Amino acid sequence: MTRSKSKLSPSFAWLLLLALATSLATQPAQALQVVDARDGETVLAKVSRKEVTRISVDRGRIRKVTGNAGEFVLEKDDEKGQVFIRPLSPDSSKPINLFVSTERSTIGLLLQPVDTPSDAIVIREARDAATGPARIERSGRHVRTMKNLLLAMAEDALPDDMEVREPGRELTLWSGARLTLQRQWLGAGVVGEKYQLVNTGASTLDLAERDLFKRGVMAVSVEQAALRPGEATQLFVIRERRADE
DSSP: OOOOEEEOOHHHHHHHHHHHHHTTTSSOOOBOEEEEEOTTOEEEEEEESSSOEEEEETTSOEEEEEEOTTSEEEEEETTTTEEEEEESSTTOOOOEEEEEEESSOEEEEEEEEESOOSEEEEEEETOOOOSSSOTTGGGSSHHHHHHHHHHHHHTTOOOTTSEEEOOOEEEOOOTTEEEEEEEEEEOSSEEEEEEEEEEOSSSEEEOOGGGGOOTTEEEEEESOSEEOTTOEEEEEEEEEOOTTO
């Protein structure tokens, strides 16, 4: 039995490049809530009124959460050291006070319920944000910069000196493929983007990284070059940051 394949034709590649180029122009991306805090500090963040919000610690684990149990519902993920929270009443606008204990510190969270979809809060302990080029951008050589950023993207790391956004936005491509922009890393001069590409068609889809380069794109990495029907892969793009971003 011969398995049919679908090559990434020039027209498919053009459509994919068009989607990548216009991904930021379609609608504003919602930023992942990364809050910097030190032991004993209280920081502000937002939670969804009706859906769960994930709370985690960058390069750490949540050991204990203390608060008024009559104000929220809490689910623990002990394996990953994170928690999921939602207000007990979906109509409540009263802020929720929590104390989150990690392996290094105890941090106060003042959570304001708002009408937003499910969100995520990442606590970054005792690290100060930088205003100049990110350390990854100061790597020296052009190739080293791209390599370090690709590594951070593959590990879903949150560099202290880069802005991280989680659009979670599906982009329109062609029949038989679905592309979702999952996360962005923004430095002073470069942007890293992580996509998920799903083959929703009936034949195998072959991807070639060289077909995805366009002006302003510095690097492209595809985890799996051939996708059978129903399979998905991660697509990483590093490009120059535009002046309007």
